[in-house]
Amino acid sequence: MGFFDKLKEKLTKQTETVTEKFKDGLTKTRQSFSDKMNDLVARYRKVDEDFFEELEEVLIQADVGFDTVLELVDELKMEVKRRNIQESSQVKEIIVEKLVDIYESDDEQITSLNIQDNGLTVILFVGVNGVGKTTTIGKLAYKFKQEGKKVLLAAGDTFRAGAIEQLEVWGKRVGVDVIKQNEGSDPAAVMYDAIQAARSRKADILLCDTAGRLQNKVNLMKELEKVKRVIEREIPGAPHEVLLVLDATTGQNAMIQAKQFKEATDVTGIVLTKLDGTAKGGIVIAIRKELNIPVKFVGLGEKMDDLQPFDLEQYVYGLFAGLADENKED
Amino acid sequence: MAFEGLADRLQKTMQKIRGKGKVTEADVKEMMREVRLALLYADVNLKVVKDFIKKVSERAVGQEVMKSLTPGQQVIKVVKEELTELMGGEQSKIAVSPKPPTVIMMVGLQGAGKTTTTGKLANLLRKNYNRKPLLVAADIYRPAAINQLQTLGKQLTMPVFSLGDQVSPVEIAAKAIEHAKAEHHDYVLIDTAGRLHIDENLMDELKNIKEAVKPDEIFLVVDAMTGQDAVNVATSFNDQLGITGVILTKLDGDTRGGAALSIRAVTGKPIKFVGMGEKMDALEPFHPERMASRILGMGDVLSLIEKA
Ligand SMILES: Nc1nc2c(ncn2[C@@H]2O[C@H](COP(=O)(O)OP(=O)(O)OP(=O)(O)O)[C@@H](O)[C@H]2O)c(=O)[nH]1
Ligand SMILES: Nc1nc2c(ncn2[C@@H]2O[C@H](COP(=O)(O)OP(=O)(O)OP(=O)(O)O)[C@@H](O)[C@H]2O)c(=O)[nH]1
Ligand SMILES: [Mg+2]
Ligand SMILES: [Mg+2]
Numbered sequence: 001m002g003f004f005d006k007l008k009e010k011l012t013k014q015t016e017t018v019t020e021k022f023k024d025g026l027t028k029t030r031q032s033f034s035d036k037m038n039d040l041v042a043r044y045r046k047v048d049e050d051f052f053e054e055l056e057e058v059l060i061q062a063d064v065g066f067d068t069v070l071e072l073v074d075e076l077k078m079e080v081k082r083r084n085i086q087e088s089s090q091v092k093e094i095i096v097e098k099l100v101d102i103y104e105s106d107d108e109q110i111t112s113l114n115i116q117d118n119g120l121t122v123i124l125f126v127g128v129n130g131v132g133k134t135t136t137i138g139k140l141a142y143k144f145k146q147e148g149k150k151v152l153l154a155a156g157d158t159f160r161a162g163a164i165e166q167l168e169v170w171g172k173r174v175g176v177d178v179i180k181q182n183e184g185s186d187p188a189a190v191m192y193d194a195i196q197a198a199r200s201r202k203a204d205i206l207l208c209d210t211a212g213r214l215q216n217k218v219n220l221m222k223e224l225e226k227v228k229r230v231i232e233r234e235i236p237g238a239p240h241e242v243l244l245v246l247d248a249t250t251g252q253n254a255m256i257q258a259k260q261f262k263e264a265t266d267v268t269g270i271v272l273t274k275l276d277g278t279a280k281g282g283i284v285i286a287i288r289k290e291l292n293i294p295v296k297f298v299g300l301g302e303k304m305d306d307l308q309p310f311d312l313e314q315y316v317y318g319l320f321a322g323l324a325d326e327n328k329e330d
Numbered sequence: 331m332a333f334e335g336l337a338d339r340l341q342k343t344m345q346k347i348r349g350k351g352k353v354t355e356a357d358v359k360e361m362m363r364e365v366r367l368a369l370l371y372a373d374v375n376l377k378v379v380k381d382f383i384k385k386v387s388e389r390a391v392g393q394e395v396m397k398s399l400t401p402g403q404q405v406i407k408v409v410k411e412e413l414t415e416l417m418g419g420e421q422s423k424i425a426v427s428p429k430p431p432t433v434i435m436m437v438g439l440q441g442a443g444k445t446t447t448t449g450k451l452a453n454l455l456r457k458n459y460n461r462k463p464l465l466v467a468a469d470i471y472r473p474a475a476i477n478q479l480q481t482l483g484k485q486l487t488m489p490v491f492s493l494g495d496q497v498s499p500v501e502i503a504a505k506a507i508e509h510a511k512a513e514h515h516d517y518v519l520i521d522t523a524g525r526l527h528i529d530e531n532l533m534d535e536l537k538n539i540k541e542a543v544k545p546d547e548i549f550l551v552v553d554a555m556t557g558q559d560a561v562n563v564a565t566s567f568n569d570q571l572g573i574t575g576v577i578l579t580k581l582d583g584d585t586r587g588g589a590a591l592s593i594r595a596v597t598g599k600p601i602k603f604v605g606m607g608e609k610m611d612a613l614e615p616f617h618p619e620r621m622a623s624r625i626l627g628m629g630d631v632l633s634l635i636e637k638a
Contacts, residue, residue: 130441251557
């Protein structure tokens with residue numbers, strides 16, 4: 001069974017709505033990407049240097065990290081040689097396979113969250129300014145609430161104007177409480193309070209918001225380390241997840257973000273937001289490869305239910321659906 | 331990270347072609363490979379990169395090499411000049427309407443920095459030009475967006491016009507103009523909700539606001555970290571609204587900010603200001619030269635050349 005058939009089979013087993021939502025969100029991504037691929041294949045019958053150069057360019061435009069692109073193309077060249085492939089149309093399938101290969105690891109459970117069966121699970125959200133941390137907390141709170149969990153939010157962004165109020169609106173919307181202090185207070189103290197509250201109220205999940213900060217701001221990164229330390233000290237093994245929120249429109253800088261935040265807070269997963277736009281967020285492939293941080297969720301809009309677990313094959317399918325359909329015809 | 335190695339790589343390439351009187355085609359070709367890399371790492375859009383390389387190559391080949399420079403440095407000098415040129419002159423001027431108030435609309439993707447920049451711009455107008463701006467809360471969608479602007483207004487001791495989140499943004503904007511006239515505000519800054527350029531309904535809403543208030547400026551606020559998609563976003567906002575300028579935010583990070591070049595190249599609209607922090611005074615005029623160096627990521631090499 002070919003790659004795309006396997007994919008198709010897998011996808012039909014998924015609930016319709018999830019797949020539809022994901023596909024909807026990725027329509028633009030898919031179209032532009034696969035249009036380019038098809039265009040490329042149409043123009044180059046033969047697999048030659050020019051073909052590969054342009055393939056390189058297609059991937060670059062998806063914001064896939066440059067080094068990853070170069071490596072991928074090198075591997076492709078070897079594969080093409082090995083299988084003695086002459087026609088460009090035959091390369092398409094291998095491209096997808098390679099991309100999936102690069103991303104995948106032996107670890108099967110990479111997209112699920114580390115949720116404690118008994119007691120409190122603490123999830124810390126980190127990232128640069130405006131990427132969607134607070135919104136993602138709202139969405140995730142909704143998701144846990146739907147699952148019947150008792151959720152609490154910690155208003156750890158005491159800096160940005162209106163940040164606490166924003167989280168409170170989400171709290172109200174979803175129907176969960178927010179633990180807060182005044183604007184300007186120490187975020188680590190807010191976390192301390194929130195953990196005590198979560199304990200006494202026997203909450204299952206505590207979602208901790210933090211202020212956006214650029215990864216090159218040393219003091220702010222130190223502050224974040226302190227926030228994490230307080231959580232660690234209060235609950236051994238916590239935070240159980242540190243989720244780095246990345247904006248899909250971000251380019252190469254996302255790699256530096258991932259690197260710095262990982263160093264400071266030991267990031268366990270990525271939430272890739274704003275994938276409902278035309279940006280592709282291809283840099284997550286490079287991040288996965290270089291830093292081994294998996295994407296756990298994707299954001300596909302501003303509403304409560306616009307959060308989906310990341311599914312690599314769906315993601316790649318989203319990118320290549322046009323290609324897949326065409327592949328089936330021939 | 332390959333970022334750091336670029337200046338070195340360029341130096342190496344330059345050394346290989348040292349000591350010739352004229353820049354040859356082969357020299358240029360070799361150099362351009364490195365320049366292309368630098369630009370792509372900086373997130374300059376690929377198409378823009380290609381056009382740029384073509385133009386620079388044409389100009390560089392056959393150039394007499396200045397005594398103080400190697401052919402490689404000579405090429406980089408051309409690259410930087412062209413890059414600066416492409417980014418336009420320094421244009422931090424803001425329109426002044428002959429019939430006050432001057433109306434400014436802030437538009438852009440979600441989280442780009444519109445609300446923050448609205449506050450910063452008002453601050454700058456008051457501080458540098460002694461103006462009396464009115465801030466307008468026309469984002470009725472994002473949770474606590476109005477509150478955010480009001481908090482900034484309080485920090486700045488500046489009035490914020492709001493009709494809550496149950497009135498349409500078009501009506502809010504229109505009423506705000508009336509209010510500004512009555513209260514003798516000479517500038518009106520309208521903060522709009524973040525939206526995707528492909529969201530037809532919300533883009534129509536912006537068109538309707540534009541129609542209703544006839545703004546003197548429409549500033550597209552763009553995150554400096556934006557990748558290849560920047561051209562799609564900028565082209566789309568420009569086509570649909572006719573933006574008058576761009577404000578690049580979050581340039582206090584370590585991004586190269588190549589989006590600036592892409593946006594300028596595809597829209598032809600000037601980049602007016604850059605956001606350099608979260609505080610209300612962190613807005614600066616845009617310097618094309620500095621941006622060019624930053625995009626190339628070769629501070630040392632360039633200062634070497636500048637001395638020549
Ligand atoms: N289209 C789209 N918009 C999103 C998504 N996630 C968040 N947003 C929007 O992005 C903007 C910023 O989101 P926030 O949640 O405030 O981001 P943040 O990271 O908490 O920002 P700071 O706290 O200021 O650093 C808001 O307008 C959100 O509605 C998404 O998946 N898709
Ligand atoms: N470091 C830095 N942060 C900035 C800058 N400009 C804005 N921000 C931050 O970016 C985040 C988003 O800014 P907002 O002003 O809320 O963005 P917005 O475009 O109004 O967002 P929406 O209304 O949700 O679309 C906030 O955390 C701001 O503090 C800047 O120049 N530098
Ligand atoms: Mg936030
Ligand atoms: Mg805003």
